[in-house]
Amino acid sequence: MSKALLFAWVGLLLLLAGSVLITALVPGPAYIGLNIGFAVLMAALIFTVFMKLRSADGLLRLFAVGALMWLGFFLLFSLADFLTR
Amino acid sequence: MPTMNTMTSAPAEQFDDLDQQLRADVMGMWVFLATEMLLFGSLLTGFVIFRIQHAAVFADAASHLGLKLGSINTAILLTSGLTVALSEQAVSSGRRRSAFSLLLISIVLGVTFLCIKFYEWYIEYTEELMPVLGLPFRFKGEHDHVAELFFNFYYMMTGLHAVHMIAGLGVLMVILMQIARWSEPGRVTRQARIGGLYWHFVDVIWVFIFTLLYLLRS
The missing domain is CATH 1.20.5 (Single alpha-helices involved in coiled-coils or other helix-helix interfaces)
Known part of the structure; x- marks a missing residue:
């Protein structure tokens, strides 16, 4: 079992949890930029590791x-x- | 590097070897995914423009969506991405039983995602928040016509994504049958790689749909 795939999956779940927490906890418009940033990071993880762009x-x-x-x-x-x- | 499996079947006549055929297949899939990016990109851009113009009402409308169910569904889809990727690895290293089990788990997770999505739509239907096919729309808040626009985008985006999920599940089921037969391991390896790319792309689309629709709510 590939460690990279598992780490990517854990990273994705942590980013998801972070996004939901930001929505609940961060007041004002700052959370919008943070949420978009988290979504871009999640997409980057999927592209590079799951879709193998890295290799x-x-x-x-x-x-x-x-x-x-x-x-x-x-x-x-x-x-x-x-x-x- | 060619694996033991890819060497057991012959390439199509226009290719020198199976690795070249796999590279061409993967390239073709990426070109297709580029067109899909523009399809969803236009929808998401349209949504963002209206989100900027009607920030308060769109945020209010978004708070009517089920954040808990949406988050669970996102976790399920991301987990299915992991099992699909692991299944691809198992296929290419000739571990047929693992590949079959992992792909079956992926299909079950995909079906679970769709069931939860349909349940969400049912809840919104009972709350009269489904402005499609002439159904009544009653929004408890100001500017209900703007809220209706939000829900039009919501059903368009989640509906189009669900159609892609169903297509993806069909692809995974075909690969599952190929793994069960295991008559052409080289072909299964290519199909698993290409089918996996499509599935992961559907994950990426959902990440942005979830962020824009469910998370931007205040």
Whole structure:
């Protein structure tokens, strides 16, 4: 049994618990940024360990990063107006 | 590096060897997942724009969702991600019985997730918070038309995710049958890898749906 997979799973559950606790305990809008940050960390753990991007070859990583980059452009251009008002 | 299993069956004729075929399959799956990212990305972006415009009402509407059930469901889905990944490892190292058991556990966890999700929808239906198919919508708060927009997003996002879960469960069941037969270990290894990628991606989508819908509530 892979230790990396188990550590990733434990990390994911800790991040989940942290997110729920933040929602309950942290007042004001600061918790929104923390929750989004925790979600990004969880996604990064799944991408790198469960989806094996950590050990993937360069071309596959390029495809994965490309997909995230286009999504990033999409989010940035869609939200730029609303976030800068 | 080719494993003992991947060497027991021949590659398709357009490939030099099974490793090249596996790399091509994985690449194809990532291209498909990129299109899925944009599908869910557009939905999530639409939600975020309205969340910024109607912060107070969306937060109030979110507080009507079951945080406890949502959190349990998230833990279940993350655990199914672990068992799918472990099953992939077992398949590639030829541990057929472990692979079968782990994948079966993953399917049970996936079905449990969907049952809890359906139960949540039933609770929302009884509370008249389901503004779909002409059903009555009664929101105890101000700006009920904005709250209705929140719940439209909620059903669209969780519904689309559930459809992906059902498709993923179908894929896992096909792989389970292939493991039971074990007639082409090389093919099962590739299917487990590709099916696993899809399942993990569905996990990632849920993490963001859970965060945006359930956690941003004040």
